Amino acid sequence: MIFSLAIYAAPYTSQASDSAYRFALALLENGHTLYRVFFYQDGVHTASSLNTPPQDEIHFTHNWQALAQQHNIDLIVCIAAALKRGLLNKQEASRYDKPAFNLAEGFEISGLGQLVDAAVISDRLITFGG
Amino acid sequence: MSTLHTINKSPFSHSTLASCLQVCGKQDGILLLEDGVFGALASSPCAEELATIIETGVRVYALKGDVNARGLQEKIRAGILLTDYNGFVQLSIEHKCVQSWY
Numbered sequence: 001m002i003f004s005l006a007i008y009a010a011p012y013t014s015q016a017s018d019s020a021y022r023f024a025l026a027l028l029e030n031g032h033t034l035y036r037v038f039f040y041q042d043g044v045h046t047a048s049s050l051n052t053p054p055q056d057e058i059h060f061t062h063n064w065q066a067l068a069q070q071h072n073i074d075l076i077v078c079i080a081a082a083l084k085r086g087l088l089n090k091q092e093a094s095r096y097d098k099p100a101f102n103l104a105e106g107f108e109i110s111g112l113g114q115l116v117d118a119a120v121i122s123d124r125l126i127t128f129g130g
Numbered sequence: 131m132s133t134l135h136t137i138n139k140s141p142f143s144h145s146t147l148a149s150c151l152q153v154c155g156k157q158d159g160i161l162l163l164e165d166g167v168f169g170a171l172a173s174s175p176c177a178e179e180l181a182t183i184i185e186t187g188v189r190v191y192a193l194k195g196d197v198n199a200r201g202l203q204e205k206i207r208a209g210i211l212l213t214d215y216n217g218f219v220q221l222s223i224e225h226k227c228v229q230s231w232y
Contacts, residue, residue, distance in 0.1 A: 001223055008232070015164040015196075016138060016232070026215035124222050129138070129232030 002033045004118035009130025010042035011060040012053070017046060020128035021063055028071055036074035036118040037064065039107075042130055044082045047075070049104035065106040075107045076114045132157040134225035137166035138232050141175045146231035151179045156186055159225055161218060162210075163193040170197065170206040177207065184209045191221065 005024060009016030024034055039046055051061045068075050082103075083092060089109050093101035103109060119125045135154060141147040147162075147169045154160060160183075162169050169176055170192045184190055194212040197203055206212075213221070222228050 003222075019138070019164060022215050023218060027219045030216060030219050032219070124228060126136075126222060126228050127230040127232075129230055 001124065002035050002122045003027050004036045004038065004122040004125045005034070006038045006040060006115060006118075006125060006127045007043040007046065008041045009128055010045045011051070013042065014130045016128045016130050017043070017060055018058065020126075021058075021060065021067075023126065023128070024067060028067075034067075034071060034073045035122050036076055036114065037068075038115045038118055039075070039077045039081075040112075040115065041078075041081050042085075044077050044085055044087050047077045047082070047104050047107040048087055049102050051104075061104050065104065068106050074114075074118075076110050076118075077103070077107050078115075079109045079111055082109055132159070132225045134159045134161060134221050134228045136161045136163060136228060136230045137169060138164040138230070140165040140168040142168055147174075147176045148179070150229075150231050151176060151183055154183060154188060156188060158188060159221060160188065160190045161193070161213070161221060162191065163196050163218070165196075165200075167192045167196045167200060167202060167206075170210045171202065172205070172207040181207070181209070191217070193218065 005020055007020045011017045046060050053059050088101045089103040090101045135150045137147045139146050191211045191213045194214055
Protein backbone atom coordinates (compact mmCIF):
# COMPACT_ATOMS: atom_id res chain seq x y z
CA MET A 1 0.00 0.00 0.00
CA ILE A 2 1.17 3.54 -0.78
CA PHE A 3 1.27 6.04 2.10
CA SER A 4 2.01 9.74 2.33
CA LEU A 5 2.38 11.79 5.49
CA ALA A 6 1.56 15.44 6.15
CA ILE A 7 3.48 16.89 9.10
CA TYR A 8 2.10 20.15 10.53
CA ALA A 9 4.02 20.01 13.81
CA ALA A 10 7.35 21.68 14.56
CA PRO A 11 10.14 19.40 15.75
CA TYR A 12 10.78 19.47 19.52
CA THR A 13 7.60 21.48 20.21
CA SER A 14 5.17 18.59 20.45
CA GLN A 15 5.39 14.82 20.19
CA ALA A 16 3.76 14.78 16.75
CA SER A 17 6.92 14.90 14.63
CA ASP A 18 8.27 11.95 16.60
CA SER A 19 5.00 10.05 16.07
CA ALA A 20 5.19 10.74 12.34
CA TYR A 21 8.73 9.38 12.11
CA ARG A 22 7.84 6.26 14.10
CA PHE A 23 4.79 5.71 11.89
CA ALA A 24 7.01 6.03 8.80
CA LEU A 25 9.45 3.44 10.18
CA ALA A 26 6.60 1.04 10.99
CA LEU A 27 4.94 1.28 7.59
CA LEU A 28 8.25 0.71 5.79
CA GLU A 29 9.07 -2.24 8.06
CA ASN A 30 5.71 -3.73 7.13
CA GLY A 31 6.62 -3.63 3.44
CA HIS A 32 4.55 -0.60 2.42
CA THR A 33 5.68 2.36 0.33
CA LEU A 34 6.11 5.91 1.59
CA TYR A 35 5.59 8.13 -1.44
CA ARG A 36 5.91 11.59 0.05
CA VAL A 37 6.26 13.47 3.33
CA PHE A 38 4.77 16.96 3.08
CA PHE A 39 5.94 19.50 5.68
CA TYR A 40 3.41 22.25 6.25
CA GLN A 41 2.89 25.13 8.72
CA ASP A 42 5.37 24.83 11.64
CA GLY A 43 6.43 21.43 10.28
CA VAL A 44 8.71 23.24 7.82
CA HIS A 45 11.22 23.84 10.64
CA THR A 46 12.16 20.16 10.30
CA ALA A 47 13.90 21.00 7.01
CA SER A 48 16.40 23.55 8.33
CA SER A 49 20.04 22.58 7.83
CA LEU A 50 20.84 24.71 10.90
CA ASN A 51 18.93 22.50 13.35
CA THR A 52 21.52 21.46 15.92
CA PRO A 53 20.00 19.35 18.70
CA PRO A 54 22.22 17.96 21.49
CA GLN A 55 23.97 14.75 20.44
CA ASP A 56 21.85 12.55 22.72
CA GLU A 57 18.56 13.86 21.30
CA ILE A 58 16.70 12.88 18.15
CA HIS A 59 17.88 14.68 15.01
CA PHE A 60 14.71 14.78 12.92
CA THR A 61 16.37 16.51 9.96
CA HIS A 62 19.07 13.82 9.70
CA ASN A 63 16.57 11.02 10.33
CA TRP A 64 14.29 12.10 7.48
CA GLN A 65 17.26 12.65 5.16
CA ALA A 66 18.56 9.15 5.83
CA LEU A 67 15.14 7.53 5.49
CA ALA A 68 14.41 9.42 2.27
CA GLN A 69 17.71 8.36 0.75
CA GLN A 70 17.27 4.76 1.79
CA HIS A 71 13.68 4.41 0.59
CA ASN A 72 13.49 7.04 -2.17
CA ILE A 73 10.93 9.23 -0.39
CA ASP A 74 9.94 12.72 -1.54
CA LEU A 75 10.48 15.29 1.23
CA ILE A 76 8.48 18.37 0.22
CA VAL A 77 8.31 21.63 2.14
CA CYS A 78 5.46 24.09 1.51
CA ILE A 79 6.97 27.21 -0.07
CA ALA A 80 4.61 29.78 1.52
CA ALA A 81 4.96 28.24 4.98
CA ALA A 82 8.74 27.98 4.59
CA LEU A 83 9.59 31.45 3.32
CA LYS A 84 7.62 33.30 6.00
CA ARG A 85 9.44 31.26 8.67
CA GLY A 86 12.88 32.02 7.25
CA LEU A 87 13.46 28.69 5.55
CA LEU A 88 14.88 29.28 2.06
CA ASN A 89 16.69 27.37 -0.63
CA LYS A 90 19.44 28.92 -2.75
CA GLN A 91 17.07 30.06 -5.46
CA GLU A 92 14.62 31.79 -3.09
CA ALA A 93 17.48 33.40 -1.12
CA SER A 94 18.74 34.90 -4.35
CA ARG A 95 15.23 35.98 -5.45
CA TYR A 96 14.62 37.84 -2.17
CA ASP A 97 18.19 39.08 -1.87
CA LYS A 98 18.89 37.20 1.37
CA PRO A 99 22.46 36.60 2.64
CA ALA A 100 22.05 32.85 3.19
CA PHE A 101 19.88 29.81 2.58
CA ASN A 102 19.19 26.95 4.98
CA LEU A 103 17.12 24.27 3.29
CA ALA A 104 18.70 20.95 4.22
CA GLU A 105 19.84 18.57 1.50
CA GLY A 106 17.22 16.05 0.44
CA PHE A 107 14.30 18.42 1.09
CA GLU A 108 12.60 20.27 -1.74
CA ILE A 109 10.56 23.49 -1.59
CA SER A 110 7.33 23.29 -3.58
CA GLY A 111 3.64 24.17 -3.50
CA LEU A 112 0.47 22.82 -1.94
CA GLY A 113 -0.25 21.06 -5.23
CA GLN A 114 2.27 18.46 -4.07
CA LEU A 115 0.03 17.71 -1.06
CA VAL A 116 -2.95 17.24 -3.38
CA ASP A 117 -0.82 15.03 -5.64
CA ALA A 118 0.22 12.96 -2.60
CA ALA A 119 -3.43 12.51 -1.64
CA VAL A 120 -4.30 11.37 -5.17
CA ILE A 121 -1.33 9.02 -5.67
CA SER A 122 -1.37 7.46 -2.20
CA ASP A 123 -3.84 4.95 -0.77
CA ARG A 124 -3.62 6.70 2.60
CA LEU A 125 -2.61 10.22 3.63
CA ILE A 126 -1.96 10.51 7.36
CA THR A 127 -1.73 13.91 9.04
CA PHE A 128 0.39 14.55 12.13
CA GLY A 129 -0.65 17.85 13.70
CA GLY A 130 1.12 19.75 16.42
CA MET B 131 -16.98 4.27 4.50
CA SER B 132 -15.17 3.79 7.76
CA THR B 133 -12.79 6.30 9.26
CA LEU B 134 -9.98 5.92 11.76
CA HIS B 135 -10.00 8.97 14.04
CA THR B 136 -6.69 9.78 15.72
CA ILE B 137 -6.68 11.94 18.86
CA ASN B 138 -3.36 13.32 20.10
CA LYS B 139 -4.54 15.87 22.65
CA SER B 140 -5.64 15.29 26.25
CA PRO B 141 -9.41 15.70 26.83
CA PHE B 142 -8.45 17.51 30.05
CA SER B 143 -7.13 20.44 27.98
CA HIS B 144 -8.66 20.12 24.50
CA SER B 145 -12.09 19.33 23.04
CA THR B 146 -10.92 17.21 20.09
CA LEU B 147 -11.98 13.90 21.67
CA ALA B 148 -15.41 15.34 22.58
CA SER B 149 -15.85 16.66 19.02
CA CYS B 150 -14.72 13.35 17.52
CA LEU B 151 -17.19 11.37 19.65
CA GLN B 152 -20.04 13.50 18.30
CA VAL B 153 -19.37 12.51 14.70
CA CYS B 154 -17.88 9.03 15.11
CA GLY B 155 -19.87 6.44 13.16
CA LYS B 156 -20.50 2.85 14.23
CA GLN B 157 -18.05 1.48 11.66
CA ASP B 158 -15.33 3.92 12.68
CA GLY B 159 -12.36 3.37 14.97
CA ILE B 160 -10.61 5.72 17.39
CA LEU B 161 -6.90 5.70 18.16
CA LEU B 162 -5.61 7.64 21.16
CA LEU B 163 -1.95 8.63 20.94
CA GLU B 164 0.49 11.11 22.50
CA ASP B 165 -1.40 13.09 25.20
CA GLY B 166 -4.61 11.72 23.67
CA VAL B 167 -4.06 8.57 25.77
CA PHE B 168 -5.33 10.52 28.80
CA GLY B 169 -8.71 10.00 27.16
CA ALA B 170 -8.40 6.32 28.11
CA LEU B 171 -8.61 7.10 31.83
CA ALA B 172 -11.80 6.16 33.65
CA SER B 173 -11.77 9.69 35.10
CA SER B 174 -11.44 11.43 31.71
CA PRO B 175 -13.94 14.21 30.89
CA CYS B 176 -15.25 12.08 27.99
CA ALA B 177 -15.33 8.76 29.89
CA GLU B 178 -19.12 8.30 29.75
CA GLU B 179 -19.45 9.15 26.06
CA LEU B 180 -16.50 6.89 25.30
CA ALA B 181 -18.08 3.99 27.23
CA THR B 182 -21.33 4.49 25.30
CA ILE B 183 -19.62 4.47 21.93
CA ILE B 184 -17.62 1.34 22.84
CA GLU B 185 -20.93 -0.38 23.69
CA THR B 186 -22.22 0.41 20.19
CA GLY B 187 -19.29 -1.55 18.77
CA VAL B 188 -16.75 1.18 18.00
CA ARG B 189 -13.24 -0.04 18.68
CA VAL B 190 -11.12 2.36 20.69
CA TYR B 191 -7.36 1.88 20.77
CA ALA B 192 -4.53 3.55 22.69
CA LEU B 193 -0.84 3.51 21.73
CA LYS B 194 0.85 1.36 24.35
CA GLY B 195 4.16 3.25 24.23
CA ASP B 196 2.44 6.55 24.91
CA VAL B 197 0.35 4.99 27.71
CA ASN B 198 3.47 3.54 29.39
CA ALA B 199 5.48 6.75 28.92
CA ARG B 200 2.86 8.52 31.03
CA GLY B 201 2.63 5.77 33.65
CA LEU B 202 -1.03 5.09 32.87
CA GLN B 203 -0.84 1.34 32.19
CA GLU B 204 -2.73 0.47 35.40
CA LYS B 205 -5.27 3.26 35.02
CA ILE B 206 -6.84 2.85 31.60
CA ARG B 207 -10.46 1.81 31.51
CA ALA B 208 -11.68 -1.65 30.44
CA GLY B 209 -12.66 -1.92 26.81
CA ILE B 210 -9.76 0.17 25.46
CA LEU B 211 -7.48 -1.91 23.27
CA LEU B 212 -3.72 -1.37 23.40
CA THR B 213 -1.72 -1.31 20.20
CA ASP B 214 1.69 -0.24 18.83
CA TYR B 215 2.93 1.47 15.65
CA ASN B 216 2.59 -1.73 13.61
CA GLY B 217 -1.01 -1.85 14.83
CA PHE B 218 -1.45 1.83 13.92
CA VAL B 219 -0.31 1.09 10.36
CA GLN B 220 -2.67 -1.90 10.19
CA LEU B 221 -5.60 0.17 11.50
CA SER B 222 -4.95 2.86 8.88
CA ILE B 223 -5.21 0.16 6.21
CA GLU B 224 -8.37 -1.43 7.63
CA HIS B 225 -10.17 1.93 7.55
CA LYS B 226 -10.83 3.78 4.32
CA CYS B 227 -9.36 7.04 5.58
CA VAL B 228 -7.67 8.53 8.62
CA GLN B 229 -8.96 11.70 10.25
CA SER B 230 -6.45 13.38 12.57
CA TRP B 231 -7.92 15.57 15.31
CA TYR B 232 -5.33 17.91 16.76
